[in-house]
Amino acid sequence: MGVEGIGASVVRKEDRRFITGKGRYVDDIKLQGMTHAHFIRSPHAHAKVKNIDSSVAMKMPGVVGVLTGQEIVDDKVGNLICGWAISSKDGTPMKMGAWPAMAPETVRFAGQAVAVVIAETKNLAKDAAEAVIVTYEELPAVADIAAAIRPGAPQLHPEAPGNIVYDWAIGDEAAVKDAFSKAANIVSLDLTNNRLVPNAMEPRAAIAEYNEAEEHFTLYTTSQNPHVARLVLSAFYNIAQEHKLRVIAPDVGGGFGSKIYIYPEEMVALWASKKVRRPVKWTGDRSEAFLTDAHGRDHVSKAEMAFDKDNRIVALRVKTHANFGAYMSLFSSAVPTYLYATLLSGQYNIPSIYAEVIAVYTNTTPVDAYRGAGRPEASFLIERMMETAARQLKVDPADLRRKNFITTFPHQTPVIMAYDIGDFGASLDVALKAIDYAGFPARKEKAKKEGKLRGIGFSCYIEACGIAPSKAVGSLGAGVGLWESAEVRVNPVGTIEVLTGSHSHGQGHETTFAQLVAERLGVPISQVQIVHGDTDKVQFGMGTYGSRSLAVGGTAIVKAMEKVEAKGKKIAAHLLEASEGDIVIENGEFKVTGTDKSIALPMVALAAYTAHNLPDGMEPGLKETAFYDPTNFTFPAGAYICELEVDSGTGKTSFVNFVAVDDFGRLINPMIVEGQVHGGLAQGIGQALLEGAVYDSSGQLVTASFMDYTMPRADDLPSFKLSHTPTLCPGNPLGVKGCGEAGAIGASAAVINAITDAIGHNKLEMPATPDRVWHAIHGNA
Amino acid sequence: MYETTYHRPSSVAEATALFASGSEPKYLAGGHTLIPVMKQRLASPSDVIDLGRIKELVGIEVSADALTIKAATTYFDIMQSADVKKAIPAIGHLTSVLGDPQVRHRGTIGGSIANNDPAADYPAAVLALGATVKTDKRSIAADDFFKGLFTTALADGEIITQIVFPIPAKAAYAKMRHPASRFALTGVFVARTKAGDVRVAATGASQNGVMRIPAIEAALKANWSPGALDSVKISADGLLTDIHGSSAYRANLIKVMAQRAIAEAG
Known part of the structure; x- marks a missing residue:
């Protein structure tokens, strides 16, 4: 309804403040009497903290305090938690090592904080930090999975023998074994899913203020989920009580998962604000972001797929080692299990799947959910496997996929997920046409004559979004429910405020959510204000991650709107002396259907608040709240095809074409969706070609700045050809599925499949740098 | 700070x-x-x-035989200069693939050469073109100027005032960009002087910074064509190895970039 409703690519409301420099980020906030924190971080990946001497620093100009890990333990501040309980195959719970906010005894990754200096300015804090003498006793470190699981390897946590957090499995091992024994063909593949550093544009920051008279804390922080932050800080960390803690996440400059978690720095700022009785500010710099923001991915997997004589998949067996880094971050345990192994069926009808996941501690930065979170790893594995199988079985990769596509829905996979709807063939067909697949052999031949190696690669991804049905995730070990809430307030003059628990940090919620209201009431989006990011304003919320904001948060808004509309209709019917059932809402008016009688929304709202003439027994006011718990995940899916050329002299890859066909269900704002896909593709291609966190054997991060960690730039990327083949999600009233992670999930396999097609060698790790590709071509890797 | x-x-x-x-x-x-x-x-x-506000250090001059670029001239001004494009277009091209617009508006040729980063682009041009580095005290030949990683012949407090490039008969620069930093993973500058001498310099490749490549120079002196390098072997000894390129890869790049530069130079 209307030009600004569902399906309209209206310009983003929030962009005016962002592009004119008027956004208000945590670092922009200055409080009266504010002090500045600078953390003293371990230069070693593994060491005992023998002594911290701050006597000189304490006497330096402007120093307010030097606080250590021992003090945070003495004050009984809780250790960091992991919010999802996973048990090993043998039934034992995951082996979680203690993670104090600052290390009192042992540091387990380079960059872990041991103390904090609080001073009048950041520079004075840094000056004093240099005068704090920390004595370490270095310990041997393990920097990767292979080193961590080697017999006799240095141990990180006494709680976790062998550095193993858990050894978990899903699926039917016996059925898979049986299927493999009868298979006509078996395809196997070893692959690494490279570790990534999120690198949100805005580094993390926190400002904590303690009001002594009220015994009340306020924390401004860069969070994707301020209510979850409040819950965790109050329920587990013992710093502030929930009703005495306000968490504000104002404008936040990107998160990609890395700002879901409640980090030590926020905890310390909050705790320290009470210790020093002054507001405490910490803004991380880029080096700290590299060392302390939770990293993503980092899997090593062995996969085998069994086919019958007709090239139908009969079984899949996967063994994955997942690197958790030095500690278990907030959702780390769920990522390689319920967000990964449950998606290993891909778009395919696979009768039996068995996946084992062994989670491992290493002396590296903790790893957690990063755009896609487990699903990129699953999609990469399955789609590399399908391409490898097509080559080994000597069949067309599109045909092999099509033959094995799931075509009837709902479809129960052997790994928990029940796909509700989709049309995988439709997406593939559109993609094949868009890239002119039929013409590819001729193009490859022509390129060959010009001395270029040309390749094409597919990726037919599926993901589970709309996270998540609370009861289902609760039964799998989640510590929280994953519903969302909304409050819709129609003000007395008819303008509308929507308070949502879905935090926006780049996604465009302020526009998309306003469009939902515009669609239903027929009002312009300028009359709708979206409020989020403040626990004192918004009733509650579980936050933004897992492509859940529209499917879950948007549905909560719809549910609250339904209540508002029902009450508004009652008031309108009363005022118009009509039957409630005859009232319809159009263009901002309540109308009596079939007549010319109507009353404008502002008049209905005014009537609700003056309460001079309401139906008998009706409460005044026009605002309603809804909590929405989804009944299932949503399942966005799509077909990506990448065509590229490789320069055999340098190993450099150049894109020829990149086609992305997605099924996100209904699109609310297609322009915002395209922006989300572009960003996701950039990160997926970044993983495939450019990005990779590298540690040396002593646990030092080699790629600790943009001089060595390759972020994708515009000129690294092709112009994307996007299209959509929507099937409407039956699980929510909007028919939406989510689009935030798809590009990052689907892109990397398409790129690696295309390069390996071009060079004629299947062994190629990500990131496929020119150096690696050149070595692969010339066989001297 | x-x-x-x-x-x-x-x-x-x-x-x-x-x-x-x-x-x-x-x-x-x-x-x-x-x-x-x-x-x-x-x-x-x-x-x-x-040094950026010293007027006597900014400007570009060209004569029949030489292109003179004063030390505090920015990359952007060098890239935009019609004199540079006409006299030694290879320097204009090198500048256009150096960094990004922000870098090119701030960076200066004198700063680049004085710093002598082992992966900087300008040292390759200075060395291959046999330029003369003039300072407030003296003139230094390119072959005597670069002394290894971040080290030059400059004395403490000595200021580069200008670089004088002899105008070559042919010259070109080919660069494989470092994927993250956009410095040269390996860049090769080839030049043939009007007298027929050939000088080739590679940057980004060696553990000792910019260097001449005698094997390529000899092959090109005999036959100025990309094919002349087909049988030339570049040793990986002494070349850099890091996560972005092994020494073997860089050795390959020296040859491939040299061939591409020759093709470009014509």
């Missing part, structure tokens, strides 16, 4: 006098190396002497 005293002299003489009177002074050109290092507290100069 530690506290420092910032100076903005208006002449070379004033700059050298300030340098002489400082306890631990540093000259500032574009600042791409010095400022980040200061922000990381890895350098703490007592005085920072900004």
Whole structure:
């Protein structure tokens, strides 16, 4: 309804403040009497903290305090938690090592904080930090999975023998074994899913203020989920009580998962604000972001797929080692299990799947959910496997996929997920046409004559979004429910405020959510204000991650709107002396259907608040709240095809074409969706070609700045050809599925499949740098 | 960043006098190396002497035989210069693939050469073209100027005033960009002088910084064509190895980039 409703690519409301420099980020906030924190971080990946001497620093100009890990333990501040309980195959719970906010005894990754200096300015804090003498006793470190699981390897946590957090499995091992024994063909593949550093544009920051008279804390922080932050800080960390803690996440400059978690720095700022009785500010710099923001991915997997004589998949067996880094971050345990192994069926009808996941501690930065979170790893594995199988079985990769596509829905996979709807063939067909697949052999031949190696690669991804049905995730070990809430307030003059628990940090919620209201009431989006990011304003919320904001948060808004509309209709019917059932809402008016009688929304709202003439027994006011718990995940899916050329002299890859066909269900704002896909593709291609966190054997991060960690730039990327083949999600009233992670999930396999097609060698790790590709071509890797 | 005293002299003489009177002074050109290092507290100069506002250090002049670029001329001005495009277009091309627009608006040729980063682009042009580096005290031949990683023949406090490039008969620069930093993973500058001499310099490849490649020079002197290098073997010994390129890969790049530069030079 209307030009600004569902399906309209209206310009983003929030962009005016962002592009004119008027956004208000945590670092922009200055409080009266504010002090500045600078953390003293371990230069070693593994060491005992023998002594911290701050006597000189304490006497330096402007120093307010030097606080250590021992003090945070003495004050009984809780250790960091992991919010999802996973048990090993043998039934034992995951082996979680203690993670104090600052290390009192042992540091387990380079960059872990041991103390904090609080001073009048950041520079004075840094000056004093240099005068704090920390004595370490270095310990041997393990920097990767292979080193961590080697017999006799240095141990990180006494709680976790062998550095193993858990050894978990899903699926039917016996059925898979049986299927493999009868298979006509078996395809196997070893692959690494490279570790990534999120690198949100805005580094993390926190400002904590303690009001002594009220015994009340306020924390401004860069969070994707301020209510979850409040819950965790109050329920587990013992710093502030929930009703005495306000968490504000104002404008936040990107998160990609890395700002879901409640980090030590926020905890310390909050705790320290009470210790020093002054507001405490910490803004991380880029080096700290590299060392302390939770990293993503980092899997090593062995996969085998069994086919019958007709090239139908009969079984899949996967063994994955997942690197958790030095500690278990907030959702780390769920990522390689319920967000990964449950998606290993891909778009395919696979009768039996068995996946084992062994989670491992290493002396590296903790790893957690990063755009896609487990699903990129699953999609990469399955789609590399399908391409490898097509080559080994000597069949067309599109045909092999099509033959094995799931075509009837709902479809129960052997790994928990029940796909509700989709049309995988439709997406593939559109993609094949868009890239002119039929013409590819001729193009490859022509390129060959010009001395270029040309390749094409597919990726037919599926993901589970709309996270998540609370009861289902609760039964799998989640510590929280994953519903969302909304409050819709129609003000007395008819303008509308929507308070949502879905935090926006780049996604465009302020526009998309306003469009939902515009669609239903027929009002312009300028009359709708979206409020989020403040626990004192918004009733509650579980936050933004897992492509859940529209499917879950948007549905909560719809549910609250339904209540508002029902009450508004009652008031309108009363005022118009009509039957409630005859009232319809159009263009901002309540109308009596079939007549010319109507009353404008502002008049209905005014009537609700003056309460001079309401139906008998009706409460005044026009605002309603809804909590929405989804009944299932949503399942966005799509077909990506990448065509590229490789320069055999340098190993450099150049894109020829990149086609992305997605099924996100209904699109609310297609322009915002395209922006989300572009960003996701950039990160997926970044993983495939450019990005990779590298540690040396002593646990030092080699790629600790943009001089060595390759972020994708515009000129690294092709112009994307996007299209959509929507099937409407039956699980929510909007028919939406989510689009935030798809590009990052689907892109990397398409790129690696295309390069390996071009060079004629299947062994190629990500990131496929020119150096690696050149070595692969010339066989001297 | 530690506290420092910032100076903005208006002449070379004033700059050298300030340098002489400082306890631990540093000259500032574009600042791409010095400022980040200061922000990381890895350098703490007592005085920072900004050479960027000294008018006598900015400008480009061309004669029949030589192109002279004054030291504080920015990359952007070099890239835009019609004189550079006409006299030695390879220098214009090199500048256009150096960094990004922000870098090109700040960086200066004198700063690049004085810093002698092993992966910087300009040292390859200076060395391959046999340029002369002029300072406030003397003239230094390119072959004598570069002394290894971040090391040059410059004495303490000596200021580069200009670089004089003899105009070659042919020249070109081919660069494989470092994927992250956009410095040269390996860049090769080839030049043939009007007298028929051939000079080839590679940057980004060697553990010792920019270097001439005698094997390629010899092959090209006999036959100025990409094919002349087919049988040339470049040793990986002494070349850099890191996560972005092994020494074998860089050895390959020296040859491939040289061949591409020759093709470009015509």
